Amino acid sequence: MKxxxxxxxxxxxxxxxxxxxxxxxxxxxxxxxxxxLTMRGDQPEFVEELVIQRGKILHxxxxxxxxxxxxxxxxxxxxxxxxxxxxxxxxxxHMIYFGKNLIDGDLRGAKSIAELITRMRxxxxxxxxxxxxxxxxxxxxDLAEKRHPSIEELNQVSTxxxxxxxxxxxxxxxxxxxxxxxxxxxxxxxxxxxGSFTRKPGSQELAGPMEExxxxxxxxxxPPFSGELADRVxxxxxxxxxxxxxxxxxxxxxxxxxxxxxxxxxAVDKNLLTIDLYLAAKDSVTDDAINAAYSVSADFNKxxxxxxxxLLATRPDLDKRYINRVRLGGIKFWLDGSLDTAWFTEPYxxxxxxxxxxxxxxxQIPNEVLDEAFDRFWTSNLQLNMHMNxxxxxxxxxxxxxxxxxxxGMRDHRPVFIHGTYLRPDQIQKMKTYGAIPSFLTSSIKSGxxxxxxLWGPDRAAHALxxxxxxxxxxxxxxxxxxxxxxxPAILPLVELAVTRQAAxxxxxxxxxxxxxxxxxxxxTSMAAYLIKEEGSKGTLEPGKLADLxxxxxxxxxxxxxxxxxxxxxxxIKEGKTVFxxxxx
Ligand SMILES: [Zn+2]
Numbered sequence: 133m134k135x136x137x138x139x140x141x142x143x144x145x146x147x148x149x150x151x152x153x154x155x156x157x158x159x160x161x162x163x164x165x166x167x168x169l170t171m172r173g174d175q176p177e178f179v180e181e182l183v184i185q186r187g188k189i190l191h192x193x194x195x196x197x198x199x200x201x202x203x204x205x206x207x208x209x210x211x212x213x214x215x216x217x218x219x220x221x222x223x224x225x226h227m228i229y230f231g232k233n234l235i236d237g238d239l240r241g242a243k244s245i246a247e248l249i250t251r252m253r254x255x256x257x258x259x260x261x262x263x264x265x266x267x268x269x270x271x272x273x274d275l276a277e278k279r280h281p282s283i284e285e286l287n288q289v290s291t292x293x294x295x296x297x298x299x300x301x302x303x304x305x306x307x308x309x310x311x312x313x314x315x316x317x318x319x320x321x322x323x324x325x326x327g328s329f330t331r332k333p334g335s336q337e338l339a340g341p342m343e344e345x346x347x348x349x350x351x352x353x354x355p356p357f358s359g360e361l362a363d364r365v366x367x368x369x370x371x372x373x374x375x376x377x378x379x380x381x382x383x384x385x386x387x388x389x390x391x392x393x394x395x396x397x398x399a400v401d402k403n404l405l406t407i408d409l410y411l412a413a414k415d416s417v418t419d420d421a422i423n424a425a426y427s428v429s430a431d432f433n434k435x436x437x438x439x440x441x442x443l444l445a446t447r448p449d450l451d452k453r454y455i456n457r458v459r460l461g462g463i464k465f466w467l468d469g470s471l472d473t474a475w476f477t478e479p480y481x482x483x484x485x486x487x488x489x490x491x492x493x494x495x496q497i498p499n500e501v502l503d504e505a506f507d508r509f510w511t512s513n514l515q516l517n518m519h520m521n522x523x524x525x526x527x528x529x530x531x532x533x534x535x536x537x538x539x540x541g542m543r544d545h546r547p548v549f550i551h552g553t554y555l556r557p558d559q560i561q562k563m564k565t566y567g568a569i570p571s572f573l574t575s576s577i578k579s580g581x582x583x584x585x586x587l588w589g590p591d592r593a594a595h596a597l598x599x600x601x602x603x604x605x606x607x608x609x610x611x612x613x614x615x616x617x618x619x620x621p622a623i624l625p626l627v628e629l630a631v632t633r634q635a636a637x638x639x640x641x642x643x644x645x646x647x648x649x650x651x652x653x654x655x656x657t658s659m660a661a662y663l664i665k666e667e668g669s670k671g672t673l674e675p676g677k678l679a680d681l682x683x684x685x686x687x688x689x690x691x692x693x694x695x696x697x698x699x700x701x702x703x704x705i706k707e708g709k710t711v712f713x714x715x716x717x
Contacts, residue, residue: 156207156708157185157186157187157708157709158185158186159185159205159206159207160183160184160185160190160201160202160203160206160207161183161184161185161206161207161208161209161708162181162182162183162198162202162206162207162208162209163181163182163183163184163209163211163216163681164180164181164182164195164208164209164210164211165210165211165212165213166211166212166213166214166215166216166683167211167213167214167215167216167687167690168180168181168182168192168211168215168216168217168673169215169216169217169653169673169687169689170192170217170218170672170673170674171217171218171653171654171657171658171671171672171673172658172672172673172674175650176650176689179192179193179194179673180193180194180195180198181193181194181195181198182216182673182681183198183201183202183206184679184681184708185201185708186708187678187679187707187708187709188676188677188678188679188707188708189673189674189675189676189677189678189679190202190675191675192673192674192675211683214683214684214685214686214702215683215684215685215686215687215688216673216681216682216683216684217653217657217673217681217682217684218657218658218661218670218671218672218673218680218681218682219377219378219379219380219657219670219680219681219682219704219705219706220376220377220378220379220380220623220656220657220660220682221378221379221380221610221656221657221660221661221663221664221666221670221671222373222378222380222381222382222410222612222613222621222623222660223382223548223571223610223611223612223656223660223663223664224382224384224517224548224550224551224571224573224610224612224613224614225373225381225382225383225384225612225613225614225615225621226302226382226383226384226385226614226615226616226617227366227369227370227373227381227382227383227409227621228365228366228369228383228386228389228392228395228396229302229383229385229388229389229616230369230372230615230616230621231364231365231366231367231368231369231370231395232357232365232389233268233269233616234364234365234368234369234372235357235361235364235365235368236255236266236267236268237251237252237254237255237258237265237266237267237268238251238267238268238269239251239252239267239268239269239270239297240268240269240270240300240619241269241274242269242270242274242275243274243275243276244275244276244277245275245276245277245281245285248267248270248275248281248297249281249285249286249288249289251267252265252267252286252289252295252297253289255267256289256290256293256295259293262355263355264293264294264295264296264311264314264354264355265289265290265293265294265295265296266295266296266297266298266354267296267297267298268297268298268299268300268616269298269299269300269616269619270297270299270300271299271300272299272304279341280297280299280304280305280306280330280340280341281297281306281340281341282306282339282340282341283306283307283308283309283312283338283339283340284340285340286306286307286308286311286340287308287309287310289308290308290310291308291309291310292310293310294307294308294310294311294313294314294315294354295307295308295310295311296308296311296350296351296354298347298351300616300617300619301470301471301617302616302617303343303344303347303469303470303473304341304342304343304344304347305341305342305343305347305350305351306340306341306342307340307342307350308340311350312338312350314353315349315350315353316353317329317338317349317350318338319331319335319336319337319338320336323346324345324346324349325345326344326345326494326495326496326497327342327343327344327345327346327347327348327349328342328343328344328346329341329342329346330342330343343473344469344473344494344496345496348388351388351389352388352389352390353390354389354390354391355391356389356390356391356394356395357391357394357395358391358394358398362391362394362395362398363398363402363404365395366395366398366399366404366405366409367404367405369381370404370405370406370407370409370711371712372621373407373621374406374407374704374706374711374712375701375704375712375714376620376621376622376623376624376701377623377624377682377684377701377704377712378407378621378623378704379407379408379670379678379680379681379682379704379705379706379711380407380408380409380410380660380664380666380670380680381407381408381409381410381621382409382410382411382412382612382664383396383409383410383411383412384412384462384464384517384550384614385412385414385464386411386412386413386414386439386443386464387413387414387438387439387464388414392439393439393442393443393446396411396443396458397446397447399456399458400447400450400455400456400458401456403456403457404456405456405457405458406457406706406709406711407457407704407706407711408454408457408458408459408706409457409458409459410459410461410462410664411443411458411459411460411461411462412461412462412463412464412515412517412548413438413439413440413443413460413462413463413464414438414439414463414464415438415439415440415463415464415465415505440460440463440514443460444460451513451514452513460514461514461515461664461665462514462515462516462517462548463505463509463514463515463516463517464517464518464519465497465501465502465505465516465517465518465519466496466497466518466519467495467496467497467502467518467519467520467525467528467529468493468494468495468496468519468520468521468522468524468525469493469494469496469521470521471484471521471576471580471583471584471587472484472485472487472493472583472587473493473494474493474520474521474522474525474553474554474588475492475493475494475495475496475520475521475522475524475525476492476493476522476523476524476554476588477492477522477523477524477527478492478523479491479492480492480493480587480588480589481586481587481588481589481592482586482587482589484587492522492524493521493522493524495524495525495528496525499528499531499532502518502528502529502532503531503532503535505532506532506533506535506536507535507536507539509545510533510536510537510539510540510543510545511540511543511545515545515546515547515548515664515665516545516547516548517547517548517550518547518548518549518550519550519551520549520550520551520552520553521551521553521554522553522554523554523555523556523559526549526552526554526555526556526559527559529547529549529568530559530562530563530566530568533547533566533568534562534566537566542566542567544567544665545567546567546568546569546662546663546665547566547567547568547569548568548569548570548571548663549563549568549569549570549571550570550571550612551570551571551572551573551614552570552571552572552597553572553573553576553584553596553597554588554592554595554596555570555595555598557601560598560601560602560605560607561605563607564605564606564607569607569608569609569610569659569662569663570602570609570610571609571610571611571612571663572597572599572609572610572611572612572630572655573597573611573612573613573614573617573618574597574611574612574626574627574629574630575613575614575618575625575626575629576597576618577597577629577630577633577634577635577641578625578629578634578635578636579618579636580635581593581633581634581635581636581637581639581641582635582636582637582639582641584596584641585635585639585641593641593642594641594642594644594645595642595644595645596641596642596645597630597642597645598645599630599645599646599647599651599652599655600644600645600646600647601645603647603651608659608662608663609655609659610655610656610659610660610663611623611626611627611630611652611655611656611660612626613625613626622697623656624684624688624696624697624698624699624701625696625697626652626655626656627649627652627653627655627656627688627696627697628652628693628694628695628696628697629697630646630647630651630652630655631646631647631648631649631652631693631696632646632693632694633645633646634694649688649689649693649696650689653688653689657671657672658671658672659671678707679705679707679708680705680706680707681703681704681705682701682703682704682705683701683702683703683704683705684699684700684701684702685699685700685701685702686699700714701714702714
């Protein structure tokens with residue numbers, strides 16, 4: 133109560149200073165007449181009334197108490213039976229890349245290579261002269277040909293414009309002759325560590341497809357988005373994020389594109405964002421390691437040095453606070469690949485196409501690189517965000533953390549295990565010891581759950597995305613969409629899938645790891661705020677925290693869980709300002 137009274141006094145003084153013309157932000161706003169779910173504590177807590185002012189929460193409690201804070205003439209919002217809860221927090225998405233994809237050609241749902249070529253020809257018309265023509269979102273296994281397009285097929289799109297297509301995982305793609313020429317990749321170019329260019333049979337000639345670091349080597353040579361295109365990247369994506377109830381977004385891989393820093397700088401300089409954006413930047417050590425193994429990349433790396441360092445050079449305090457809604461919160465590493473390139477200690481149960489022997493997926497970066505990163509960042513305020521799907525990748529992360537703890541002692545670092553799809557019980561105990569927190573890609577249960585059972589086997593699948601096990605261990609976890617890897621940055625489907633764990637076939641994948649709708653909501657609100665170390669200002673409805681809110685048509689705790697994903701988001705409010713409102717259809 134003490135802290136609350138001080139806030140009220142300060143607010144009153146500020147009101148006096150502001151004089152008689154009060155802006156919308158200065159008039160207290162009272163929300164009542166619906167389910168107001170605070171997300172505070174281990175059990176659902178509903179309050180009668182929420183009072184906000186100047187972008188912050190003044191009161192979450194009874195109407196009687198609320199009167200003291202709302203003043204004589206508050207603005208009153210009647211929720212009319214709708215549900216109000218804290219704004220959702222994205223703990224692993226790629227807002228910048230999603231924004232770029234809004235500019236690029238949409239290849240989702242393409243059924244054949246002929247269709248892909250037709251769509252890419254349309255895309256040529258939409259892009260200014262000289263710009264690369266890029267398409268995103270197809271899946272080779274959904275194409276009639278069950279493969280990526282060849283260099284000859286992409287040359288049918290254009291022979292003079294660089295053309296590149298990237299699949300929906302973001303890890304695989306293909307290019308035409310002009311794009312390889314533009315990127316300086318030839319038949320003589322060796323495959324980089326952790327990836328490959330497909331070659332024509334019996335030769336070194338480029339066949340078109342490329343995977344992992346090879347794809348990144350080409351992608352990083354794309355000319356930058358600038359001017360209006362750069363504005364559109366962030367404003368377009370932020371609009372989509374807000375429409376799904378998110379008041380904090382993430383770009384969890386900044387630096388893969390060579391225009392990323394300029395796009396962020398443009399957004400900060402022009403104050404383009406309406407919601408917060410947490411950045412996890414690709415680190416220089418990774419670049420250096422790849423460069424050492426791969427001379428071509430070094431030749432073309434125009435800006436050697438880390439993404440984080442370059443960002444901090446443009447805005448020195450970007451890692452300490454939000455500047456015009458942008459904060460550098462972490463460093464990103466990729467320790468393994470996706471479903472069929474995840475790195476395991478035990479072989480795949482069924483081999484992915486094209487693999488043989490006791491294939492266990494790929495290690496992406498040498499141990500020394502990760503060890504050095506923890507050495508540098510363990511005691512800093514930048515969190516290490518590590519992409520991992522298999523348990524061998526989790527072992528690599530835990531070994532690096534152990535070394536840092538031995539050297540510097542325990543810190544409140546909160547290493548992020550992005551996806552953390554399969555974690556062994558012994559690894560979960562170590563994560564607890566070191567305060568590591570996973571961001572589970574629950575959206576993958578529907579799209580990839582059946583494939584996980586097939587490739588990884590029923591035992592690993594049953595304990596993939598181990599929410600319940602973590603809960604029982606008193607640990608925190610979050611749910612993320614990884615958009616554009618998942619087609620949409622929607623949050624409620626993540627909640628539903630954590631509750632149902634139902635794959636596309638209808639199969640329940642790992643019924644023992646299902647959690648209640650309330651715990652699933654915590655993973656996108658209070659526990660999500662904890663993951664980004666912002667639990668002091670976000671994640672629950674409590675006095676003093678930011679008025680980051682979402683209003684839903686129905687209460688996720690009161691509907692059939694299999695319908696949670698379909699609950700419409702009606703309004704999203706960032707620090708008291710409406711940033712999204714659903715319009716009547
Ligand atoms: Zn990702």
